[in-house]
Amino acid sequence: MLTIGTLSRKTGTKVQTVRYYEQIGLLREPGRTEGGQRRYEEADLDRLAFIRHARQLGFSLDAIRELLELSDHPQQSCADADSIARRQLKQVEQRLLRLQALQKELKRMIVECSGGQVADCRVLEVLRDHSECLTAHDDIGS
Amino acid sequence: MLTIGTLSRKTGTKVQTVRYYEQIGLLREPGRTEGGQRRYEEADLDRLAFIRHARQLGFSLDAIRELLELSDHPQQSCADADSIARRQLKQVEQRLLRLQALQKELKRMIVECSGGQVADCRVLEVLRDHSECLTAHDDIGS
């Protein structure tokens, strides 16, 4: 019999977020006290921990839904879970490439301006003139 | 006299997005034809290009607002622009670290499951058991 607050504390999830997960169907509707407060079981804690862990690894809620679906049916082939993880890895690697490009660009922008005026500011200059850009960055970095 | 479509094409911004930038005050309200269609000048194109470029470098719209504010007042010291860029770089570097950790973790998760069943799936196992995690990842990776 765990309160929502306990779940929240044990998993580092905000109380509202727990309720939100219930609302979107990631967590089941738990039992209630007579007064209407939620009371959870250990299994709910595990499930929430699973969700949070997956979120920390960057999985979307939809991907997590799939993963939970899979782990609820242990007979199936695990190829699906594997492919979800691979998809995820691919995304992460793409983001890494983009961020590395941005890092390079930003470092290049930041030169000592030691009291100079905005008119001569390298930072603004680089932003103003895309052609100065070393890196082809055509997508919005997230 | 540029149409919104021209601006859109030249900067790779969706038409809706241009109107959105106007709505939130990043772009000025342009002149209109008698029929009510927007007509822009070259300066608007430059400003939009600046905005898009900054977005591509990962600056938030708020940061961009500040940068535009600065570049509109060329007398000022450029220390502010520099510090915005540095802040941005710091953020990028933090994200990089996180993503690198995630990449490591995901790679570790993905082992050949060669037709195995979900019950033995490493991917799900790792997600289920946080303690298997090599990396301390306590924040949500975006």
Place this chain on the structure above:
DNA sequence: CTTGAAGCTCTAGCAGCTGAAGCTTGTAAA
């Protein structure tokens, strides 16, 4: 003069939460 692309406004929706208002319940100490 007609056609069709491109423009317009307005509204709603996406992910993934988060905060606040205003109320009720649970629990532990006095």
Place this chain on the structure above:
DNA sequence: TTTACAAGCTTCAGCTGCTAGAGCTTCAAG
């Protein structure tokens, strides 16, 4: 047993940065 107050509840709105769609009007070329 009463009372105080933390923690729960629901509902709604808002965040970022767009994007899509409905349903209409305007512009420009042929």
